[in-house]
Amino acid sequence: MQEVDDKGMELILNETYSGFEQEDFFLIKNQKELNAFYGKINRTRKPGLTPPFIDFNMEMILIWCGDSTASNFANLELSENADYLQVQKLNEKNLKVAANQLVSPFSIYKLPLSAKSLKIKK
Template identity: 70%
Template sequence: MVDSRMLRCAICLFLVIIQLSSCKSTAQRNSQESNDLGLELLLNENYSGFEEEQYILIKNQKELNAFYGIINRTRKPGLTPPSIDFTTEMILIWCGNSSASSFANLKLIENDEFLKIHKLDSNISKKESKLVVSPFSMYKLPLSAKTLKIEK
């Protein structure tokens, strides 16, 4: 009787460990991936729900909530929007298409007229995969009235 009870406890513990190890983690706030102009990585995720590559500049909470509404359509539980002070900061989001196999590595270059976003090549080799992903990367940067230009 003691052996069967011990076996049940061991099986339950094993199942809990498997369940916890299968949980997906999110890359949040990596301070090593920021640059001098204040471009700071907030989030990398594997599924945005967007089919085409695009860049989204968000300057208020309403737009941020709308974006999270889109990406959380298929997530249970959904991701929580970050706390942003939109009086001094704005959000830049890169959404990859379904053929993208890695997250964006963006570099911000500022001159007198505009902010230029340059997408750097990734060192990650593309793997043959049957998984359908559309990754996205979210960056925080200082609020600016300058025009944003994307250089691919």
């Protein structure tokens, strides 16, 4: 499941239900924000998912949440320039689960910590 690109972006989780109705991206740089995100996605899960251990002194988390009509996980690519990090959504990855079982999917990526801002290119 883990994929690492040349910029150090590592896929750590793909799940089929986030509870979000609109596509969104989140950049998380501390444990409190990560726990809040997991609190939202675990509202309808029994048992809930456990947040991963992240060393926020060296790493940060990028989360992509698909909308309620998404039928695949997004394939994201990270690029960096002098002023910002840019995430671009590429073609979607096909899944082996039936489309009717995938509702508002989400993916969590681990990235090296950066003070640069994040821009999303769709």
